[in-house]
Amino acid sequence: MAETVIPVGQEPTAEETHLRHHFATPAQQMDAATLGMWTFLITEVLFFGGMFAAYAIYRGMYMDAFASTSEFMNVVLGGTNTAVLICSSLTMALGVRAAQLSNRKQLQLFLVLTMIFGTIFLVIKGFEYHAKWVEHLVPGFNFHYPIPQFERHAQILFFLYFCMTGMHALHMIVGLGLLSYLLIQATRKVFSATYYAPVEMIGLYWHFVDIVWIFLFPLLYLIGHRK
Amino acid sequence: MTSHAHIPNVRTLVIVWLALLCLTALTTTVSYLELGWLNIVVALAIAVLKASMVVWIFMAVRYTTSLTKLFVVAGLVWLGIMILLTASDYTSRDWTYQPQPWSHNAAAGASR
Secondary structure, eight states, X not given: OOOOOOOTTOSOOHHHHTOOTTOXXXXXXXXXXXXXXXXXXXXXXXXXXXXXXXXXXXXXXXXXXXXXXXXXXXXHHHHHHHHHHXXXXXXXXXXXXXXXXXXXXXXXXXXXHHHHHHHHHHHHHHHHHHHXXXXXXXXXXXXXOSSGGGHHHHHHHHHHHHHHHHHHHHHHHHXXXXXXXXXXXXXXXXXXXXXXXXXXXXXHHHHHHHHHHHHHIIIIISSSOOO | OOOOOOOOOHHHHHHHHHHHHHHHHHHHHHHTSOOTXXXXXXXXXXXXXHHHHIIIIISOGGGSOHHHXXXXXXXXXXXXXXXXXXXXXXXXXXXXXXXXXXXOOHHHHHTO
Protein backbone atom coordinates (compact mmCIF):
# COMPACT_ATOMS: atom_id res chain seq x y z
CA MET A 1 0.00 0.00 0.00
CA ALA A 2 2.35 2.69 -1.20
CA GLU A 3 0.49 5.92 -0.60
CA THR A 4 1.69 8.89 -2.59
CA VAL A 5 3.22 11.39 -0.22
CA ILE A 6 1.38 14.68 -0.43
CA PRO A 7 2.90 17.65 1.39
CA VAL A 8 0.94 18.63 4.50
CA GLY A 9 -1.57 21.34 3.80
CA GLN A 10 -1.92 20.34 0.14
CA GLU A 11 -4.07 17.24 0.44
CA PRO A 12 -7.12 17.52 -1.77
CA THR A 13 -10.21 18.11 0.34
CA ALA A 14 -13.07 15.60 0.46
CA GLU A 15 -14.99 18.10 -1.65
CA GLU A 16 -12.36 18.03 -4.38
CA THR A 17 -12.03 14.24 -4.46
CA HIS A 18 -15.81 13.75 -4.07
CA LEU A 19 -14.91 11.27 -1.29
CA ARG A 20 -18.00 9.78 0.35
CA HIS A 21 -17.92 9.26 4.10
CA HIS A 22 -18.15 5.47 3.82
CA PHE A 23 -14.83 5.22 2.00
CA ALA A 24 -11.47 5.61 3.73
CA THR A 25 -9.50 6.98 0.80
CA PRO A 26 -10.19 8.24 -2.75
CA ALA A 27 -8.22 5.23 -4.05
CA GLN A 28 -10.54 2.83 -2.21
CA GLN A 29 -13.54 4.69 -3.57
CA MET A 30 -12.14 4.38 -7.10
CA ASP A 31 -11.51 0.62 -6.68
CA ALA A 32 -15.10 0.17 -5.50
CA ALA A 33 -16.42 2.16 -8.47
CA THR A 34 -14.34 0.08 -10.90
CA LEU A 35 -15.56 -3.17 -9.37
CA GLY A 36 -19.17 -1.97 -9.50
CA MET A 37 -18.83 -0.91 -13.13
CA TRP A 38 -17.36 -4.28 -14.07
CA THR A 39 -20.21 -6.05 -12.26
CA PHE A 40 -22.62 -4.08 -14.43
CA LEU A 41 -20.58 -4.88 -17.55
CA ILE A 42 -20.76 -8.61 -16.73
CA THR A 43 -24.57 -8.39 -16.76
CA GLU A 44 -24.17 -6.72 -20.16
CA VAL A 45 -21.88 -9.54 -21.33
CA LEU A 46 -24.58 -12.04 -20.37
CA PHE A 47 -27.31 -9.91 -21.96
CA PHE A 48 -25.53 -9.88 -25.32
CA GLY A 49 -24.34 -13.45 -24.58
CA GLY A 50 -27.92 -14.71 -24.85
CA MET A 51 -28.13 -13.41 -28.40
CA PHE A 52 -24.68 -14.82 -29.21
CA ALA A 53 -25.82 -18.21 -27.86
CA ALA A 54 -28.93 -18.10 -30.08
CA TYR A 55 -26.68 -17.19 -33.00
CA ALA A 56 -24.34 -20.13 -32.27
CA ILE A 57 -27.21 -22.64 -32.08
CA TYR A 58 -28.92 -21.52 -35.30
CA ARG A 59 -25.65 -21.16 -37.15
CA GLY A 60 -24.89 -24.77 -36.23
CA MET A 61 -28.33 -25.87 -37.45
CA TYR A 62 -28.52 -23.86 -40.70
CA MET A 63 -24.90 -23.42 -41.67
CA ASP A 64 -25.49 -23.14 -45.43
CA ALA A 65 -28.36 -20.67 -45.15
CA PHE A 66 -26.30 -18.51 -42.77
CA ALA A 67 -23.26 -18.61 -45.05
CA SER A 68 -25.39 -17.50 -48.00
CA THR A 69 -26.33 -14.25 -46.23
CA SER A 70 -22.77 -12.89 -46.33
CA GLU A 71 -23.38 -11.99 -49.96
CA PHE A 72 -25.97 -9.42 -48.82
CA MET A 73 -23.84 -7.81 -46.11
CA ASN A 74 -21.80 -4.73 -46.94
CA VAL A 75 -18.27 -5.64 -45.80
CA VAL A 76 -16.90 -2.22 -46.71
CA LEU A 77 -19.40 -0.40 -44.49
CA GLY A 78 -19.12 -3.03 -41.72
CA GLY A 79 -15.33 -2.91 -41.81
CA THR A 80 -15.31 0.89 -41.87
CA ASN A 81 -17.59 0.91 -38.84
CA THR A 82 -15.24 -1.47 -37.03
CA ALA A 83 -12.34 0.90 -37.71
CA VAL A 84 -14.46 3.91 -36.65
CA LEU A 85 -15.31 2.26 -33.32
CA ILE A 86 -11.67 1.29 -32.71
CA CYS A 87 -10.71 4.94 -33.31
CA SER A 88 -13.41 6.05 -30.87
CA SER A 89 -11.98 3.67 -28.27
CA LEU A 90 -8.54 5.24 -28.73
CA THR A 91 -9.92 8.77 -28.32
CA MET A 92 -11.90 7.63 -25.25
CA ALA A 93 -8.75 6.14 -23.67
CA LEU A 94 -6.86 9.37 -24.47
CA GLY A 95 -9.74 11.32 -22.91
CA VAL A 96 -9.45 9.38 -19.65
CA ARG A 97 -5.71 10.05 -19.71
CA ALA A 98 -6.32 13.79 -20.24
CA ALA A 99 -8.68 13.78 -17.23
CA GLN A 100 -6.05 12.02 -15.10
CA LEU A 101 -3.58 14.75 -16.07
CA SER A 102 -6.13 17.54 -15.30
CA ASN A 103 -5.89 18.63 -18.93
CA ARG A 104 -9.39 20.03 -19.46
CA LYS A 105 -8.91 21.27 -23.05
CA GLN A 106 -7.63 17.84 -24.16
CA LEU A 107 -10.40 16.05 -22.29
CA GLN A 108 -13.02 18.15 -24.09
CA LEU A 109 -11.30 17.57 -27.44
CA PHE A 110 -11.18 13.78 -26.99
CA LEU A 111 -14.76 13.60 -25.73
CA VAL A 112 -15.92 15.51 -28.81
CA LEU A 113 -13.83 13.27 -31.10
CA THR A 114 -15.28 10.14 -29.45
CA MET A 115 -18.80 11.50 -29.97
CA ILE A 116 -18.02 12.31 -33.61
CA PHE A 117 -16.77 8.75 -34.23
CA GLY A 118 -19.84 7.36 -32.44
CA THR A 119 -22.13 9.48 -34.61
CA ILE A 120 -20.31 8.42 -37.81
CA PHE A 121 -20.87 4.80 -36.75
CA LEU A 122 -24.61 5.35 -36.28
CA VAL A 123 -24.97 7.20 -39.58
CA ILE A 124 -23.22 4.37 -41.48
CA LYS A 125 -25.41 1.87 -39.62
CA GLY A 126 -28.46 3.87 -40.72
CA PHE A 127 -27.40 3.63 -44.37
CA GLU A 128 -26.93 -0.13 -43.96
CA TYR A 129 -30.40 -0.54 -42.41
CA HIS A 130 -31.88 1.49 -45.24
CA ALA A 131 -30.15 -0.75 -47.81
CA LYS A 132 -31.56 -3.82 -46.03
CA TRP A 133 -35.07 -2.39 -46.31
CA VAL A 134 -34.62 -1.60 -50.01
CA GLU A 135 -33.26 -5.10 -50.65
CA HIS A 136 -36.24 -6.70 -48.83
CA LEU A 137 -34.08 -8.20 -46.09
CA VAL A 138 -36.00 -7.01 -43.04
CA PRO A 139 -37.50 -10.11 -41.38
CA GLY A 140 -41.17 -9.99 -40.49
CA PHE A 141 -41.94 -6.76 -42.36
CA ASN A 142 -40.29 -6.97 -45.71
CA PHE A 143 -38.47 -10.20 -46.45
CA HIS A 144 -37.94 -11.78 -49.85
CA TYR A 145 -34.76 -13.80 -50.00
CA PRO A 146 -33.26 -14.18 -53.49
CA ILE A 147 -32.25 -17.79 -52.74
CA PRO A 148 -35.62 -19.56 -52.32
CA GLN A 149 -34.39 -22.71 -50.55
CA PHE A 150 -32.85 -20.60 -47.76
CA GLU A 151 -35.80 -18.17 -47.42
CA ARG A 152 -36.89 -19.35 -43.95
CA HIS A 153 -33.52 -20.04 -42.37
CA ALA A 154 -31.77 -16.96 -43.75
CA GLN A 155 -34.57 -14.96 -42.16
CA ILE A 156 -33.36 -16.19 -38.76
CA LEU A 157 -29.92 -14.72 -39.45
CA PHE A 158 -31.41 -11.37 -40.46
CA PHE A 159 -33.59 -11.42 -37.36
CA LEU A 160 -30.47 -11.97 -35.25
CA TYR A 161 -28.67 -9.30 -37.29
CA PHE A 162 -31.29 -6.66 -36.49
CA CYS A 163 -31.59 -7.72 -32.82
CA MET A 164 -27.86 -7.72 -32.20
CA THR A 165 -26.86 -4.65 -34.20
CA GLY A 166 -30.02 -2.89 -33.00
CA MET A 167 -29.23 -3.49 -29.32
CA HIS A 168 -25.65 -2.51 -30.03
CA ALA A 169 -26.78 0.74 -31.71
CA LEU A 170 -29.05 1.44 -28.74
CA HIS A 171 -26.04 1.07 -26.45
CA MET A 172 -24.14 3.50 -28.69
CA ILE A 173 -26.97 6.05 -28.40
CA VAL A 174 -26.94 5.69 -24.59
CA GLY A 175 -23.15 6.06 -24.73
CA LEU A 176 -23.45 9.28 -26.73
CA GLY A 177 -25.83 10.61 -24.07
CA LEU A 178 -23.35 9.72 -21.33
CA LEU A 179 -20.52 11.38 -23.28
CA SER A 180 -22.60 14.55 -23.65
CA TYR A 181 -23.05 14.55 -19.86
CA LEU A 182 -19.26 14.17 -19.44
CA LEU A 183 -18.64 17.02 -21.88
CA ILE A 184 -20.98 19.34 -19.93
CA GLN A 185 -19.32 18.36 -16.64
CA ALA A 186 -15.85 18.80 -18.16
CA THR A 187 -16.81 22.27 -19.37
CA ARG A 188 -17.97 23.07 -15.83
CA LYS A 189 -14.44 22.13 -14.67
CA VAL A 190 -15.68 19.25 -12.53
CA PHE A 191 -12.93 16.80 -13.50
CA SER A 192 -9.28 16.86 -12.52
CA ALA A 193 -6.55 14.48 -11.42
CA THR A 194 -8.26 14.28 -8.01
CA TYR A 195 -11.70 13.40 -9.43
CA TYR A 196 -12.29 11.74 -12.78
CA ALA A 197 -14.19 8.54 -11.86
CA PRO A 198 -17.19 9.27 -14.15
CA VAL A 199 -14.87 9.72 -17.15
CA GLU A 200 -13.16 6.41 -16.42
CA MET A 201 -16.43 4.48 -15.77
CA ILE A 202 -18.20 5.79 -18.87
CA GLY A 203 -14.96 5.01 -20.73
CA LEU A 204 -15.28 1.37 -19.59
CA TYR A 205 -18.85 1.29 -20.91
CA TRP A 206 -17.76 2.76 -24.25
CA HIS A 207 -14.95 0.20 -24.65
CA PHE A 208 -17.39 -2.60 -23.80
CA VAL A 209 -19.70 -1.49 -26.62
CA ASP A 210 -16.66 -1.54 -28.91
CA ILE A 211 -15.89 -5.14 -27.86
CA VAL A 212 -19.44 -6.26 -28.70
CA TRP A 213 -18.96 -4.89 -32.21
CA ILE A 214 -15.54 -6.61 -32.49
CA PHE A 215 -17.47 -9.91 -32.22
CA LEU A 216 -20.50 -8.84 -34.27
CA PHE A 217 -18.44 -7.85 -37.31
CA PRO A 218 -16.87 -11.25 -38.12
CA LEU A 219 -19.95 -13.20 -36.98
CA LEU A 220 -22.52 -11.25 -39.02
CA TYR A 221 -20.57 -9.96 -42.02
CA LEU A 222 -17.91 -12.60 -42.65
CA ILE A 223 -19.79 -15.91 -42.24
CA GLY A 224 -19.51 -17.34 -45.72
CA HIS A 225 -16.29 -16.81 -47.55
CA ARG A 226 -16.58 -14.78 -50.75
CA LYS A 227 -14.91 -15.20 -54.06
CA MET B 1 -4.56 -3.58 -2.29
CA THR B 2 -5.14 -0.06 -3.42
CA SER B 3 -4.33 0.69 -6.98
CA HIS B 4 -3.07 4.15 -7.63
CA ALA B 5 -4.13 5.84 -10.78
CA HIS B 6 -1.98 4.53 -13.55
CA ILE B 7 -1.61 7.10 -16.29
CA PRO B 8 -1.36 5.27 -19.62
CA ASN B 9 1.43 5.88 -22.03
CA VAL B 10 0.24 7.49 -25.30
CA ARG B 11 2.63 5.28 -27.24
CA THR B 12 1.10 2.10 -25.77
CA LEU B 13 -2.43 3.29 -26.60
CA VAL B 14 -1.46 4.13 -30.19
CA ILE B 15 0.28 0.76 -30.67
CA VAL B 16 -2.84 -1.07 -29.44
CA TRP B 17 -5.00 1.07 -31.74
CA LEU B 18 -2.80 0.22 -34.75
CA ALA B 19 -2.78 -3.47 -33.82
CA LEU B 20 -6.60 -3.45 -33.59
CA LEU B 21 -6.87 -1.87 -37.04
CA CYS B 22 -4.40 -4.39 -38.53
CA LEU B 23 -6.30 -7.30 -36.98
CA THR B 24 -9.57 -5.96 -38.44
CA ALA B 25 -7.94 -5.94 -41.89
CA LEU B 26 -6.56 -9.44 -41.25
CA THR B 27 -9.89 -10.95 -40.18
CA THR B 28 -11.57 -9.43 -43.27
CA THR B 29 -8.85 -10.78 -45.58
CA VAL B 30 -8.92 -14.26 -44.07
CA SER B 31 -12.70 -14.44 -44.57
CA TYR B 32 -12.08 -14.37 -48.35
CA LEU B 33 -9.95 -17.54 -48.17
CA GLU B 34 -11.58 -20.94 -48.13
CA LEU B 35 -10.32 -22.68 -44.99
CA GLY B 36 -13.39 -24.77 -44.20
CA TRP B 37 -14.10 -25.02 -40.48
CA LEU B 38 -10.87 -23.12 -39.78
CA ASN B 39 -12.54 -19.87 -41.00
CA ILE B 40 -14.68 -19.54 -37.89
CA VAL B 41 -11.79 -20.60 -35.62
CA VAL B 42 -9.50 -17.91 -37.07
CA ALA B 43 -12.27 -15.28 -37.00
CA LEU B 44 -13.06 -16.00 -33.33
CA ALA B 45 -9.38 -16.21 -32.35
CA ILE B 46 -8.73 -12.77 -33.86
CA ALA B 47 -11.88 -11.35 -32.19
CA VAL B 48 -10.83 -12.76 -28.80
CA LEU B 49 -7.33 -11.33 -29.24
CA LYS B 50 -8.75 -7.89 -30.13
CA ALA B 51 -11.18 -7.97 -27.21
CA SER B 52 -8.39 -8.98 -24.81
CA MET B 53 -6.28 -6.04 -25.94
CA VAL B 54 -9.17 -3.63 -25.38
CA VAL B 55 -9.89 -5.12 -21.93
CA TRP B 56 -6.26 -5.29 -20.81
CA ILE B 57 -4.97 -1.92 -22.11
CA PHE B 58 -7.86 0.43 -23.01
CA MET B 59 -10.02 -0.66 -20.08
CA ALA B 60 -6.85 -0.84 -17.94
CA VAL B 61 -7.83 -4.10 -16.24
CA ARG B 62 -4.09 -4.65 -16.04
CA TYR B 63 -3.91 -1.99 -13.32
CA THR B 64 -7.05 -2.92 -11.39
CA THR B 65 -7.28 -4.93 -8.18
CA SER B 66 -7.17 -8.74 -8.19
CA LEU B 67 -10.84 -8.73 -7.14
CA THR B 68 -11.82 -6.82 -10.30
CA LYS B 69 -9.78 -9.23 -12.43
CA LEU B 70 -11.55 -12.15 -10.73
CA PHE B 71 -14.92 -10.56 -11.57
CA VAL B 72 -13.94 -10.15 -15.22
CA VAL B 73 -12.90 -13.81 -15.46
CA ALA B 74 -16.05 -14.91 -13.60
CA GLY B 75 -18.16 -13.04 -16.17
CA LEU B 76 -16.50 -14.98 -18.98
CA VAL B 77 -16.95 -18.28 -17.13
CA TRP B 78 -20.69 -17.55 -16.74
CA LEU B 79 -20.92 -16.71 -20.44
CA GLY B 80 -19.22 -20.05 -21.17
CA ILE B 81 -21.70 -21.90 -18.93
CA MET B 82 -24.65 -20.30 -20.72
CA ILE B 83 -23.38 -21.14 -24.21
CA LEU B 84 -22.17 -24.65 -23.31
CA LEU B 85 -25.36 -25.71 -21.51
CA THR B 86 -27.55 -24.28 -24.29
CA ALA B 87 -25.48 -26.11 -26.89
CA SER B 88 -25.56 -29.36 -24.90
CA ASP B 89 -29.37 -29.14 -24.70
CA TYR B 90 -29.81 -28.62 -28.44
CA THR B 91 -27.21 -31.29 -29.30
CA SER B 92 -28.68 -34.00 -27.07
CA ARG B 93 -32.43 -33.39 -27.54
CA ASP B 94 -33.03 -36.30 -29.87
CA TRP B 95 -30.65 -38.73 -28.19
CA THR B 96 -33.54 -40.28 -26.25
CA TYR B 97 -37.01 -41.10 -27.53
CA GLN B 98 -39.67 -38.72 -26.33
CA PRO B 99 -43.30 -39.29 -27.30
CA GLN B 100 -44.74 -36.21 -28.97
CA PRO B 101 -48.41 -35.21 -28.78
CA TRP B 102 -48.79 -36.19 -32.42
CA SER B 103 -47.14 -39.63 -32.10
CA HIS B 104 -50.14 -41.98 -31.96
CA ASN B 105 -48.66 -44.80 -29.95
CA ALA B 106 -50.18 -46.51 -26.97
CA ALA B 107 -47.71 -45.08 -24.48
CA ALA B 108 -48.41 -41.50 -25.45
CA GLY B 109 -52.14 -42.12 -25.52
CA ALA B 110 -52.19 -43.83 -22.13
CA SER B 111 -50.43 -40.99 -20.37
CA ARG B 112 -53.09 -38.51 -21.43
